[in-house]
Amino acid sequence: MPETAVQTTVRELTFGEAIREAIAEEMRRDARVCIIGEDVAEAGTPFKVLSGLVEEFGKQRVIDTPISEPGFTGIGVGAAMTGLRPVVDIMFGDFLTLVMDQMVNQAAKIHYMSGGTWKVPMVFRATMGATRRSAAQHSQSLHAWPSHIPGLKVVLPSTPYDAKGLLKTAIRDDNPVVFFEDKMMYRLKGPVPSEEYTIPFGVADIKRAGTDITLVATSSMVQVAFGAAKLLEEIGISAEIVDPRTMWPLDEKTLIESAKKTSRVVVIDEGYHRYGVTAEIASVIAEGAFYNLDGPVKRIGAMHVPIPFSPPLEDATVPSEQQVFAAARELCGKA
Amino acid sequence: MPETAVQTTVRELTFGEAIREAIAEEMRRDARVCIIGEDVAEAGTPFKVLSGLVEEFGKQRVIDTPISEPGFTGIGVGAAMTGLRPVVDIMFGDFLTLVMDQMVNQAAKIHYMSGGTWKVPMVFRATMGATRRSAAQHSQSLHAWPSHIPGLKVVLPSTPYDAKGLLKTAIRDDNPVVFFEDKMMYRLKGPVPSEEYTIPFGVADIKRAGTDITLVATSSMVQVAFGAAKLLEEIGISAEIVDPRTMWPLDEKTLIESAKKTSRVVVIDEGYHRYGVTAEIASVIAEGAFYNLDGPVKRIGAMHVPIPFSPPLEDATVPSEQQVFAAARELCGKA
Amino acid sequence: MTTAAQRPETNAALGKEQLLRMYRRMYSIRQFEEHANDLYLRALMPGLTHLYEGEEAVAVGICEALRPDDYITSTHRGHGHCLAKGAKPDRMFAELLGKEAGYCRGKGGSMHIADPATGNLGANAIVGGSAGIATGAAFSAKKLGNGRICVCFFGEGALGQGVLYEVMNMAQLWKLPVIYACENNMYNEYTHYSETTSGDILSRPAAFGLPAESVDGQDVRAVHAAASRFVERARAGAGPAFLLCNTYRYRGHHVGDINREYYRAKQEEQRWSSERDPINILGDWLIQQKLADSAQFERIQAEVKAEMNAAVEFAIAAPYPTVDEAEQDVYA
Amino acid sequence: MTTAAQRPETNAALGKEQLLRMYRRMYSIRQFEEHANDLYLRALMPGLTHLYEGEEAVAVGICEALRPDDYITSTHRGHGHCLAKGAKPDRMFAELLGKEAGYCRGKGGSMHIADPATGNLGANAIVGGSAGIATGAAFSAKKLGNGRICVCFFGEGALGQGVLYEVMNMAQLWKLPVIYACENNMYNEYTHYSETTSGDILSRPAAFGLPAESVDGQDVRAVHAAASRFVERARAGAGPAFLLCNTYRYRGHHVGDINREYYRAKQEEQRWSSERDPINILGDWLIQQKLADSAQFERIQAEVKAEMNAAVEFAIAAPYPTVDEAEQDVYA
């Protein structure tokens, strides 16, 4: 039974476990890697993603901070410049609002402003994603902001496999990297080989091959795209799912090639719709595949409202399979 | 000589004077309007835009603060909720990094989170714009960030006339409005009638009519577009210049109509190129005018690098007439 | 920093009626929170919520010193402040369940209840996030000369947020009528405050020139006395103050925080609830002073229970907002 | 908060050589700034710059107490810190003019000079913006056990930024080897600090548990003595400290701030420069102590002037970076 034999060699890990494993491996490999954030030690974060790390690496490397996002992020910047490689934990991505100065005016610019003399090798881990009934200040997906800033790299993994490989790359990168984890995916399971691997930045992944339409999707929207692809398949439309994986560097080539092949594109992301990352991705494709497109690039982001608490309202604000399905069907002229 | 008679009734004011006049008029009209910020009183801001206001309205309404952007912005939010209409001064737009929590998690969301019961009528005035030799932390144009946030309105005036009319509208608006002033335009002169007027949000202005190509330009880039239009005229290309004036609400209709008419579009903005406002504007046009476009929508933003100090480098990072001209010429097949 | 001995007991003359109202309010909060927990356990409440049980004397003691038109700002652990300032339990429960009848039409949920009618500027899910708002409300009150004051409630965890120091500085410079009420329940989520707080807490506001006192947060009369002095002072134009209320949360950081032994001992929890319960402390004192008897308490308890049961039923029966409401209230 | 009387004079034994080096350094800074102003007036310098004249004793007194591999962070008014830590004037001037030979290849300009070779983590144009970085450098030094310390220079205006209190709290909790050096030149741009600063400055760090002292910032020996004690203490693992240096900037907030009478009187400026000049104070003392004579000073001055003239000429003659360099150094 060779089939089951193959299955047993590939472990299944949750998204959260993959992240923990990536950090643990890098901390074992490199003594300079440390974790800074609120309730990261014994509590292992409210999401339990870091559970066990303080037991292995000690309080000297897994550092609980006061509730001082600007301050401890700034400490992370200084520590990164002077020999450590901090992984700074921003419990809810909504709190990025508090660290934009340290991230954008300091971390992102120091290498450039210093003429290339100082480096800032640090990772900002931040959560994103709605539908946790956490309301407007604990549910945002603000990755469009750092994506706009030269000097930062921005990562949005969509599977446990990608999360682990990309996070290891992030920790080894000599630049500030902002790493977004959809908190609703922490329990999502997927294959993660036990062998060491990393995933390079700037390489989009074709999560599903198809011929009729390209669904560009980020983070948890890849799952939504899979759902839509199934529905599309039922009506004879073959959807290709492309996950850019890093917002910056952006793998324009793969996006444009897929668009040229299918001639139709829907871009799906959980950030607010307006001036979100779908706009950049759609523009890049609309320009790069201009002469091959059969219809306009459609964008689906979160409804452009603060995220409401009430479940029926909140659910309505997040892109859904049905929405993607309808947009794709219409683009394919089957509406 | 009726022509000169007409000319004398229209005053010329600088961009800075127009802003001061807007605020002064609103402060006279409405005792609830006050100014909060660093060095806004006797100093009248480092750009002297507010000179004279403390003399007229007193220190009770023109309030010098400590260097505490998060704190005084938060005070502005609370004051706006409870009966005042503060105009909060963010000396350099780069310092928006420090107030994103107050602006985005508080001001923008309070009306919504409270189910429509509390209102936050306040204006954030922030500068933008490079080429002042102020380097990476004093030159950014970060308007893409608030434009991404539901609950905020975002204004980028390009002329003294627009600055005055839009700022008066901003002060009268019951929502938080972020108002960006290009500091390199403060001395730009233009006609400003002495009669009272306001300009509604969400209405783009066709700054120059044309037939062959649409140049969508914001803030100081309108001047750049005018320069390019002149160069284009010399080679027989008639450029229409459309200034959206407000990033949100965005006048999609006028943008799309112009694009349909000319069938070619270049979007120019001084924010960083990637994930900037040009992406949203280009996507909206590429979708809305899809079947009328002769070529892809071209975007020109600031070079995607932290803004360098050295003059030849800094100048190279900002969109130029020549760049716009070249892009437009190519789109028109005259390259 | 004055000590208790130096202070005149300004509420010595607290009437029996007011004392019983405070008792009722504390008991209402306790009952409200029990129901909230129950709604969570019964999977009727979306998401999580942060309970105020054990801390009732702080909200009640302070809000009893306020006028109805005075302002408060609140926190993620805000039900107590909200009720103490006069909000109705039915609309609060409706909000917790995300219903249209809630204070925020279901859009805010537990962490964002706001109510202009009772001067409640809103709970806030950003730790320290309301410090600016509270100071701004005091700024308005001063400019408009309407005699209002504002109380900014926050947990000791918010001492970590720099914005607090920024606004205390301005409040003192401008003599704004704002009282910073720090609820020290000893834990920032799952971390003891001693691991996150250097130096002496009261020295911090004092460094900015604010009068600062600490008070037994389990003794509602003591809280009320201290708050009343600061409220009077602020209303008289003498500026801001800082009140440190030492207290304890009986339950987890939120309703889902059940296994807490990795960060605090069961005995500690038991000691507080058995020896330092604010409702019992007031009740015992009232009996001792012969201002009330247990029958009176039982009557109050029965009334509150009936009110809370009805409120919960109202909320459960209430409809959700319709989906089109998601796009309403974005702009005024 | 100890007072001067209690302190041992740890630098009583300051050698003549070191004293003369401090004299030379202060004079170098003065000359550097004169040239910077001149370059501005001659329209050879792009943009504006913030001059350190009058404050020289602060940077020199503190940096003389540091090891070459210790760190500093600096401000928009950073030339003095930079020179005091050992940077070369020629590359500094080149940076001020935006030339390729500058410390930042022209990309940073006056407000962003940084130099790993001298431990200079960089000037910072965000007021308070380097407080985190400095504390982080101390965090590294402690974790890596390399014995380094970090000095965070900032103006009294940065006392308005909350992040400063956040990092002082952590520095004290974690006993980090960082010294917060507050340069109180009495003005936040065009506003007197008394309008922006409530309470007592030294009480602020003290509230977080940091030892805090104030010192005459015009007396380089006093600055050096106080700094040395804090440096020793930090290096010994006892944690952070706060040094308040009272000083004055002779010129405008920046080179373009010429008409200053609306915010400060000419007499005040004259009093400081005539009575409280740090170079004269040290010079007079050296002569009085018979450790130097005016011929020695003249020689030093002539040497410094020659060095500065050459440095300016170097910078003027140096080429600009080529335009393609704009896209370099964005990522490491």
Ligand SMILES: Cc1ncc(C[n+]2csc(CCOP(=O)(O)OP(=O)(O)O)c2C)c(N)n1
């Ligand atoms: C800015 C910010 N950082 C982190 C959090 C996550 N968080 C929610 S409550 C909390 C602890 C708050 O502790 P404290 O202020 O003492 O209030 P308590 O919960 O004890 O009432 C934390 C860290 C948050 N909501 N906001």
Ligand SMILES: Cc1ncc(C[n+]2csc(CCOP(=O)(O)OP(=O)(O)O)c2C)c(N)n1
């Ligand atoms: C966050 C921030 N706010 C405002 C400014 C504008 N600004 C530059 S210097 C300055 C005054 C700084 O005063 P102080 O800290 O006392 O330093 P000094 O200039 O007196 O040396 C201000 C307000 C800034 N650079 N950064």
Ligand SMILES: [Mg+2]
């Ligand atoms: Mg607490």
Ligand SMILES: [Mg+2]
């Ligand atoms: Mg100063």
